[in-house]
Amino acid sequence: MSVDARHGLNRHVTLPGSLVLDGGGSLTPVEIAYETYGTLSPERDNAILVCHALTGDQHLASVHPRTGKPGWWARMVGPGKPIDTDRFCVVCPNVLGSCMGTSGPASIDPATGRPYGMAFPVITVRDMVRAQAMLLDHLGIGALAAVVGGSMGGMQALSWAATFPDRVRAALVIASTARHTAQNIAFHEVGRQAIMADPRWQGGDYGDAPPAAGLAVARMAAHITYLSEAGLTEKFGRRLQARDAQEDPKLSFGFDADFQVESYLRHQGLSFVDRFDANSYLYITRAMDYFDLAEEHGGRLADAFRGSATRFCIVSFDTDWLYPTAESRTVVHALNAAGLAVSFVELSSPYGHDAFLLDSPALDRVVGGFLGAA
CATH class of the missing domain: 3.40.50.1820 (Alpha/Beta hydrolase fold, catalytic domain)
Structure with missing residues:
Protein backbone atom coordinates (compact mmCIF):
# COMPACT_ATOMS: atom_id res chain seq x y z
CA MET A 1 0.00 0.00 0.00
CA ALA A 182 -16.85 11.11 38.39
CA GLN A 183 -17.03 14.78 37.34
CA ASN A 184 -16.09 13.92 33.74
CA ILE A 185 -18.74 11.20 33.65
CA ALA A 186 -21.32 13.55 35.18
CA PHE A 187 -20.91 16.19 32.48
CA HIS A 188 -21.19 13.56 29.76
CA GLU A 189 -24.33 12.14 31.33
CA VAL A 190 -25.96 15.57 31.24
CA GLY A 191 -25.25 15.72 27.51
CA ARG A 192 -26.50 12.22 26.84
CA GLN A 193 -29.71 12.83 28.76
CA ALA A 194 -30.28 16.07 26.83
CA ILE A 195 -30.08 14.12 23.56
CA MET A 196 -32.26 11.23 24.72
CA ALA A 197 -34.87 13.60 26.20
CA ASP A 198 -35.33 15.30 22.82
CA PRO A 199 -38.61 13.92 21.37
CA ARG A 200 -36.89 13.66 17.99
CA TRP A 201 -34.36 11.14 19.28
CA GLN A 202 -36.89 8.32 18.84
CA GLY A 203 -34.74 5.75 20.60
CA GLY A 204 -31.90 6.54 18.20
CA ASP A 205 -33.99 5.86 15.07
CA TYR A 206 -34.39 9.47 13.95
CA GLY A 207 -33.45 9.23 10.29
CA ASP A 208 -33.23 12.61 8.59
CA ALA A 209 -34.84 14.49 11.51
CA PRO A 210 -32.11 14.39 14.20
CA PRO A 211 -32.57 15.55 17.82
CA ALA A 212 -30.89 18.85 17.07
CA ALA A 213 -32.11 20.67 20.18
CA GLY A 214 -30.82 17.97 22.52
CA LEU A 215 -27.49 17.68 20.73
CA ALA A 216 -27.04 21.45 20.84
CA VAL A 217 -27.59 21.50 24.59
CA ALA A 218 -25.12 18.62 24.99
CA ARG A 219 -22.54 20.58 23.04
CA MET A 220 -23.17 23.73 25.09
CA ALA A 221 -22.66 21.89 28.37
CA ALA A 222 -19.48 20.20 27.13
CA HIS A 223 -18.08 23.38 25.62
CA ILE A 224 -18.13 25.07 29.02
CA THR A 225 -15.73 22.40 30.28
CA TYR A 226 -13.30 23.12 27.45
CA LEU A 227 -12.84 26.74 28.56
CA SER A 228 -11.47 28.39 31.68
CA GLU A 229 -13.21 30.81 34.02
CA ALA A 230 -10.52 33.41 33.39
CA GLY A 231 -10.85 32.94 29.64
CA LEU A 232 -14.64 33.31 29.75
CA THR A 233 -14.35 36.40 31.93
CA GLU A 234 -11.79 37.99 29.62
CA LYS A 235 -13.76 37.21 26.48
CA PHE A 236 -17.30 37.89 27.69
CA GLY A 237 -17.51 38.99 31.33
CA ARG A 238 -21.09 40.07 31.98
CA ARG A 239 -21.28 42.06 28.77
CA LEU A 240 -24.71 42.22 27.19
CA GLN A 241 -25.60 41.06 23.70
CA ALA A 242 -26.47 43.84 21.25
CA ARG A 243 -29.71 43.15 19.36
CA ASP A 244 -30.04 46.39 17.48
CA ALA A 245 -27.10 48.33 16.05
CA GLN A 246 -28.95 51.57 16.80
CA GLU A 247 -29.45 50.87 20.51
CA ASP A 248 -27.24 50.21 23.47
CA PRO A 249 -27.37 46.61 24.76
CA LYS A 250 -29.90 46.20 27.57
CA LEU A 251 -31.65 43.52 29.56
CA SER A 252 -34.71 41.98 27.92
CA PHE A 253 -36.24 40.86 31.24
CA GLY A 254 -37.00 37.61 29.45
CA PHE A 255 -35.22 34.46 28.39
CA ASP A 256 -33.59 35.55 25.17
CA ALA A 257 -29.78 35.61 25.08
CA ASP A 258 -29.13 38.74 27.12
CA PHE A 259 -25.45 38.03 27.77
CA GLN A 260 -22.77 37.60 25.14
CA VAL A 261 -21.70 34.30 26.69
CA GLU A 262 -25.24 32.95 26.22
CA SER A 263 -25.23 33.90 22.57
CA TYR A 264 -21.80 32.33 22.13
CA LEU A 265 -22.87 29.01 23.63
CA ARG A 266 -26.05 28.91 21.55
CA HIS A 267 -23.99 29.48 18.42
CA GLN A 268 -21.62 26.68 19.41
CA GLY A 269 -24.54 24.33 19.91
CA LEU A 270 -26.31 25.17 16.66
CA SER A 271 -23.18 24.98 14.52
CA PHE A 272 -22.29 21.60 16.04
CA VAL A 273 -25.51 19.87 14.99
CA ASP A 274 -24.70 20.58 11.33
CA ARG A 275 -21.57 18.42 11.43
CA PHE A 276 -22.06 15.74 14.08
CA ASP A 277 -24.38 12.80 14.66
CA ALA A 278 -26.30 12.58 17.94
CA ASN A 279 -25.94 8.82 18.33
CA SER A 280 -22.20 9.08 17.69
CA TYR A 281 -22.04 11.60 20.53
CA LEU A 282 -23.69 9.05 22.83
CA TYR A 283 -21.32 6.26 21.83
CA ILE A 284 -18.07 8.21 21.96
CA THR A 285 -18.80 9.89 25.29
CA ARG A 286 -19.64 6.45 26.70
CA ALA A 287 -16.32 5.09 25.42
CA MET A 288 -14.50 7.94 27.15
CA ASP A 289 -16.36 7.32 30.41
CA TYR A 290 -15.41 3.64 30.33
CA PHE A 291 -11.73 4.53 29.85
Missing part, protein backbone atom coordinates in the same frame (compact mmCIF):
# COMPACT_ATOMS: atom_id res chain seq x y z
CA SER A 2 1.45 3.33 -1.09
CA VAL A 3 0.99 6.30 1.23
CA ASP A 4 1.95 9.53 -0.53
CA ALA A 5 -0.08 12.68 -0.01
CA ARG A 6 1.91 15.80 0.64
CA HIS A 7 -1.13 18.06 0.78
CA GLY A 8 -3.49 15.65 2.51
CA LEU A 9 -5.71 13.02 0.97
CA ASN A 10 -9.06 11.86 2.31
CA ARG A 11 -9.33 8.09 2.07
CA HIS A 12 -11.82 5.37 2.99
CA VAL A 13 -11.26 1.65 3.37
CA THR A 14 -13.35 -1.38 4.29
CA LEU A 15 -11.02 -3.64 6.22
CA PRO A 16 -11.06 -7.42 5.95
CA GLY A 17 -11.83 -9.49 9.01
CA SER A 18 -13.69 -8.76 12.23
CA LEU A 19 -12.88 -6.48 15.13
CA VAL A 20 -13.32 -8.25 18.49
CA LEU A 21 -14.80 -5.78 20.98
CA ASP A 22 -14.20 -5.28 24.70
CA GLY A 23 -17.94 -5.37 25.34
CA GLY A 24 -18.30 -8.78 23.72
CA GLY A 25 -18.99 -9.81 20.18
CA SER A 26 -17.36 -8.38 17.12
CA LEU A 27 -17.90 -5.86 14.34
CA THR A 28 -17.88 -6.81 10.67
CA PRO A 29 -17.13 -5.07 8.40
CA VAL A 30 -14.93 -2.30 9.79
CA GLU A 31 -14.87 0.86 7.71
CA ILE A 32 -12.35 3.60 8.43
CA ALA A 33 -12.06 7.05 6.92
CA TYR A 34 -8.64 8.65 7.26
CA GLU A 35 -6.32 11.31 5.88
CA THR A 36 -2.62 11.09 5.12
CA TYR A 37 0.03 13.78 4.81
CA GLY A 38 3.61 13.37 3.71
CA THR A 39 5.35 10.34 2.25
CA LEU A 40 6.04 6.98 3.86
CA SER A 41 9.75 6.22 3.77
CA PRO A 42 11.08 3.16 1.89
CA GLU A 43 11.80 1.62 5.30
CA ARG A 44 8.21 2.46 6.38
CA ASP A 45 9.56 3.78 9.68
CA ASN A 46 8.52 7.45 9.63
CA ALA A 47 4.78 7.19 10.27
CA ILE A 48 3.06 9.31 12.92
CA LEU A 49 -0.49 8.51 13.99
CA VAL A 50 -2.47 11.56 15.11
CA CYS A 51 -5.57 10.74 17.13
CA HIS A 52 -8.44 13.20 17.33
CA ALA A 53 -10.62 14.30 20.24
CA LEU A 54 -14.32 13.68 20.90
CA THR A 55 -15.78 15.99 18.27
CA GLY A 56 -12.79 15.96 15.94
CA ASP A 57 -12.32 13.94 12.77
CA GLN A 58 -9.79 12.90 10.16
CA HIS A 59 -9.62 16.38 8.61
CA LEU A 60 -6.47 17.19 10.50
CA ALA A 61 -4.83 19.77 8.26
CA SER A 62 -7.17 20.02 5.27
CA VAL A 63 -10.35 22.02 4.72
CA HIS A 64 -13.35 20.42 6.40
CA PRO A 65 -15.84 19.38 3.71
CA ARG A 66 -18.92 20.30 5.77
CA THR A 67 -17.84 23.52 7.46
CA GLY A 68 -15.30 24.88 4.94
CA LYS A 69 -12.98 25.65 7.86
CA PRO A 70 -9.29 24.71 8.08
CA GLY A 71 -8.40 21.37 9.62
CA TRP A 72 -8.52 21.26 13.40
CA TRP A 73 -4.70 21.12 13.71
CA ALA A 74 -3.66 22.79 10.48
CA ARG A 75 -1.29 25.07 12.41
CA MET A 76 0.54 22.04 13.80
CA VAL A 77 0.81 19.72 10.78
CA GLY A 78 2.54 20.46 7.50
CA PRO A 79 5.90 21.13 5.86
CA GLY A 80 8.28 22.70 8.38
CA LYS A 81 5.63 22.70 11.13
CA PRO A 82 6.02 20.97 14.51
CA ILE A 83 4.63 17.75 13.00
CA ASP A 84 6.74 18.08 9.89
CA THR A 85 5.33 16.37 6.82
CA ASP A 86 8.63 16.88 5.00
CA ARG A 87 10.02 14.32 7.44
CA PHE A 88 7.03 12.26 8.60
CA CYS A 89 4.11 10.47 7.01
CA VAL A 90 1.10 11.47 9.11
CA VAL A 91 -2.02 9.32 9.33
CA CYS A 92 -5.17 10.62 11.01
CA PRO A 93 -8.15 8.22 11.16
CA ASN A 94 -11.72 9.01 12.12
CA VAL A 95 -12.40 7.03 15.29
CA LEU A 96 -14.66 4.01 15.55
CA GLY A 97 -18.18 5.11 16.48
CA SER A 98 -17.90 8.48 14.78
CA CYS A 99 -19.85 9.91 11.87
CA MET A 100 -17.30 11.01 9.27
CA GLY A 101 -16.91 7.77 7.35
CA THR A 102 -15.74 5.31 10.00
CA SER A 103 -18.10 2.58 11.23
CA GLY A 104 -20.57 4.03 13.71
CA PRO A 105 -24.27 4.21 14.56
CA ALA A 106 -25.09 5.91 11.24
CA SER A 107 -23.40 3.13 9.23
CA ILE A 108 -25.50 0.52 7.47
CA ASP A 109 -26.01 -2.69 9.40
CA PRO A 110 -25.42 -5.47 6.85
CA ALA A 111 -27.92 -7.67 8.70
CA THR A 112 -30.82 -5.24 8.18
CA GLY A 113 -29.79 -2.91 5.36
CA ARG A 114 -30.66 0.04 7.64
CA PRO A 115 -28.52 2.29 9.83
CA TYR A 116 -27.41 0.60 13.03
CA GLY A 117 -28.72 3.33 15.32
CA MET A 118 -28.58 2.07 18.89
CA ALA A 119 -28.01 -1.48 17.65
CA PHE A 120 -24.39 -0.49 17.04
CA PRO A 121 -22.23 -2.21 19.68
CA VAL A 122 -21.00 -0.17 22.62
CA ILE A 123 -17.28 0.49 22.14
CA THR A 124 -14.23 1.46 24.16
CA VAL A 125 -11.15 3.58 23.53
CA ARG A 126 -9.19 0.34 23.25
CA ASP A 127 -11.59 -0.81 20.52
CA MET A 128 -10.84 2.42 18.66
CA VAL A 129 -7.11 1.70 18.95
CA ARG A 130 -7.51 -1.88 17.73
CA ALA A 131 -9.40 -0.60 14.68
CA GLN A 132 -6.57 1.85 14.00
CA ALA A 133 -4.08 -1.01 14.24
CA MET A 134 -6.09 -2.85 11.59
CA LEU A 135 -5.82 0.24 9.38
CA LEU A 136 -2.06 0.43 9.85
CA ASP A 137 -1.78 -3.25 8.99
CA HIS A 138 -3.67 -2.48 5.79
CA LEU A 139 -1.24 0.37 5.04
CA GLY A 140 1.77 -1.83 5.69
CA ILE A 141 2.91 0.22 8.68
CA GLY A 142 4.30 -2.10 11.32
CA ALA A 143 5.63 0.41 13.85
CA LEU A 144 4.99 4.09 14.49
CA ALA A 145 7.63 6.75 14.97
CA ALA A 146 5.08 8.35 17.29
CA VAL A 147 1.44 8.46 18.25
CA VAL A 148 0.16 11.93 19.12
CA GLY A 149 -3.13 13.09 20.60
CA GLY A 150 -4.86 15.67 22.76
CA SER A 151 -7.84 15.08 25.06
CA MET A 152 -9.55 11.86 23.88
CA GLY A 153 -6.72 11.64 21.36
CA GLY A 154 -4.35 11.47 24.30
CA MET A 155 -6.37 8.59 25.74
CA GLN A 156 -5.87 6.77 22.46
CA ALA A 157 -2.14 7.51 22.55
CA LEU A 158 -1.88 6.03 26.05
CA SER A 159 -3.95 3.03 25.00
CA TRP A 160 -1.75 2.51 21.94
CA ALA A 161 1.37 2.41 24.10
CA ALA A 162 -0.28 -0.03 26.52
CA THR A 163 -1.94 -2.27 23.92
CA PHE A 164 0.75 -2.32 21.23
CA PRO A 165 4.00 -1.34 22.99
CA ASP A 166 6.16 -2.93 20.29
CA ARG A 167 4.54 -0.74 17.63
CA VAL A 168 5.04 2.68 19.29
CA ARG A 169 8.48 4.27 19.58
CA ALA A 170 7.19 7.52 21.10
CA ALA A 171 3.91 8.82 22.53
CA LEU A 172 2.93 12.47 22.93
CA VAL A 173 -0.06 12.91 25.25
CA ILE A 174 -1.55 16.40 25.56
CA ALA A 175 -4.26 17.63 27.97
CA SER A 176 -5.45 14.13 28.73
CA THR A 177 -5.95 11.52 31.44
CA ALA A 178 -5.62 7.80 32.13
CA ARG A 179 -9.22 7.54 33.32
CA HIS A 180 -12.43 9.54 33.52
CA THR A 181 -13.35 10.95 36.92
CA ASP A 292 -9.67 3.43 32.86
CA LEU A 293 -6.23 2.28 31.81
CA ALA A 294 -5.27 1.05 35.28
CA GLU A 295 -8.42 -1.06 35.55
CA GLU A 296 -7.61 -2.65 32.20
CA HIS A 297 -4.29 -3.83 33.66
CA GLY A 298 -5.17 -5.24 37.05
CA GLY A 299 -5.76 -1.95 38.87
CA ARG A 300 -2.22 -0.53 38.76
CA LEU A 301 -1.48 2.10 36.15
CA ALA A 302 2.27 1.38 36.03
CA ASP A 303 1.50 -2.18 34.95
CA ALA A 304 -0.09 -0.84 31.76
CA PHE A 305 3.36 0.25 30.59
CA ARG A 306 5.70 -2.25 32.23
CA GLY A 307 8.16 -3.77 29.76
CA SER A 308 7.52 -1.11 27.11
CA ALA A 309 10.33 0.78 25.41
CA THR A 310 8.10 3.69 24.32
CA ARG A 311 9.41 7.19 24.99
CA PHE A 312 6.76 9.57 26.39
CA CYS A 313 6.06 13.28 26.56
CA ILE A 314 3.15 14.40 28.73
CA VAL A 315 1.79 17.95 28.44
CA SER A 316 -0.83 19.72 30.56
CA PHE A 317 -2.21 23.26 30.81
CA ASP A 318 -2.49 25.19 34.06
CA THR A 319 -6.08 26.35 33.40
CA ASP A 320 -7.44 23.01 32.20
CA TRP A 321 -10.00 21.93 34.81
CA LEU A 322 -11.44 19.14 32.65
CA TYR A 323 -8.17 17.15 32.72
CA PRO A 324 -6.09 19.12 35.22
CA THR A 325 -2.36 18.83 35.66
CA ALA A 326 -2.83 16.42 38.57
CA GLU A 327 -4.19 13.85 36.08
CA SER A 328 -1.07 14.20 33.93
CA ARG A 329 1.18 13.87 36.97
CA THR A 330 -0.54 10.59 37.82
CA VAL A 331 0.43 9.27 34.37
CA VAL A 332 3.99 10.56 34.75
CA HIS A 333 4.38 8.87 38.15
CA ALA A 334 3.12 5.59 36.68
CA LEU A 335 5.58 5.84 33.80
CA ASN A 336 8.39 6.55 36.26
CA ALA A 337 7.36 3.53 38.32
CA ALA A 338 7.48 1.41 35.17
CA GLY A 339 10.99 2.67 34.45
CA LEU A 340 10.13 4.41 31.17
CA ALA A 341 11.66 7.53 29.66
CA VAL A 342 9.19 10.38 30.15
CA SER A 343 9.33 14.17 29.96
CA PHE A 344 6.59 16.34 31.42
CA VAL A 345 5.67 20.00 31.10
CA GLU A 346 2.81 22.12 32.36
CA LEU A 347 2.20 25.05 30.03
CA SER A 348 0.55 28.31 30.98
CA SER A 349 -2.50 29.36 28.97
CA PRO A 350 -5.69 31.33 29.66
CA TYR A 351 -7.72 29.09 27.36
CA GLY A 352 -8.37 26.02 29.51
CA HIS A 353 -8.66 22.56 27.98
CA ASP A 354 -9.00 23.89 24.44
CA ALA A 355 -5.52 25.40 24.63
CA PHE A 356 -4.03 22.45 22.71
CA LEU A 357 -6.16 23.40 19.70
CA LEU A 358 -5.36 27.11 19.79
CA ASP A 359 -2.28 29.14 18.97
CA SER A 360 0.38 28.20 21.51
CA PRO A 361 4.02 28.82 20.57
CA ALA A 362 5.13 26.99 23.72
CA LEU A 363 3.22 23.85 22.71
CA ASP A 364 4.62 24.13 19.18
CA ARG A 365 8.14 24.09 20.63
CA VAL A 366 7.40 21.08 22.84
CA VAL A 367 5.83 19.08 20.01
CA GLY A 368 8.55 19.98 17.52
CA GLY A 369 11.32 19.28 19.99
CA PHE A 370 9.97 15.93 21.11
CA LEU A 371 9.25 14.67 17.60
CA GLY A 372 12.56 16.03 16.39
CA ALA A 373 14.23 13.32 18.44
CA ALA A 374 11.86 10.61 17.15
